Amino acid sequence: MQTISRKAAKAAGLKHYFTGKPCKRGGHIDKRYVASFACATCVREKAYDDFQRWDEHRKERQREYNKRRWQDPEFRKRMRRYQQHPVELQKQRARNREWKKANRASCTDRQNKRNAILRDAFVEDVSLAELFERDNGRCQICEHELSMDTRWPNPHTPTRDHIVPLSKGGTHERSNLQLACAVCNVRKGNRCA
Numbered sequence: 001m002q003t004i005s006r007k008a009a010k011a012a013g014l015k016h017y018f019t020g021k022p023c024k025r026g027g028h029i030d031k032r033y034v035a036s037f038a039c040a041t042c043v044r045e046k047a048y049d050d051f052q053r054w055d056e057h058r059k060e061r062q063r064e065y066n067k068r069r070w071q072d073p074e075f076r077k078r079m080r081r082y083q084q085h086p087v088e089l090q091k092q093r094a095r096n097r098e099w100k101k102a103n104r105a106s107c108t109d110r111q112n113k114r115n116a117i118l119r120d121a122f123v124e125d126v127s128l129a130e131l132f133e134r135d136n137g138r139c140q141i142c143e144h145e146l147s148m149d150t151r152w153p154n155p156h157t158p159t160r161d162h163i164v165p166l167s168k169g170g171t172h173e174r175s176n177l178q179l180a181c182a183v184c185n186v187r188k189g190n191r192c193a
Contacts (some may be wrong), residue, residue, distance in 0.1 A: 010034050034099065104152065112160060116172035124173035133177045134157055141184035155183040164188040 001018045007060045009017035016031040022031070030041045042053035066112050069075050081089075100107050116123045129148065137146050139156075146158040161180035164170030180188070 006032070006034055006037070012173040016040070069115055097189065108160075112172060116166055119166050121166055122171040122173055126160070126169075126172070126174050126177055128158060128160060128179075130174075131160060131177055134174075135179040138179065139181040139184055141180050141188065144184075146181055148159050153183065155181065157182040159185045161185045161188065168192060171177075 001020075003012075003020050004012075004017050005019065005033075006017045009015075013074050015034055017034055018031045020029065022029050023042055025039065025042045028039050028041040030039050032039050033043070041088065070079075110129065113123050132146070132148055137158075138144065139146055139158075143163070144156055146156055148158060150157045159182050160178055160179050161174050161184070162170045162172070163178055166172065
């Protein structure tokens with residue numbers, strides 16, 4: 001390493017300088033920071049020590065949390081059920097996946113309502129079938145004729161579109177919803193119609 005004084009490094013706009021002398025804290029011969037006079041090796045060691053202390057503290061907190069959690073009888077009951085019946089658990093998950101696949105419209109209804117509630121928007125029960133009937137089965141953006149039998153990933157799957165998006169302060173009610181094909185809804189994004 002080339003020897004350079006702190007003053008010359010600061011004038012040149014450098015972050016480090018090197019004098020070749022050992023640091024006072026650890027006796028390291030390494031580059032130093034212009035801003036703090038600190039030896040780079042000492043800074044690394046301090047950061048490592050700080051991390052070790054933080055990690056030990058985190059592990060201790062996690063142990064305390066787990067201890068408290070296992071004292072709860074409901075939690076112990078749930079954990080025993082998972083540990084004793086992994087096959088039953090897999091069967092239940094498979095049934096849930098099948099139900100979601102068969103009832104996709106119901107799942108998207110729930111998700112839209114949940115999103116609206118999270119944004120403190122007004123929420124009204126509006127099914128896709130109601131919108132389909134009200135808008136005569138036509139996409140309100142591209143005027144393409146849609147079918148309720150069409151399923152995703154078909155680009156002309158009927159979807160609900162918020163005229164004023166929830167992210168822009170819109171509500172989840174009939175007056176703010178329109179029927180749109182999946183492609184148009186994705187293209188529109190969160191822009192106002």
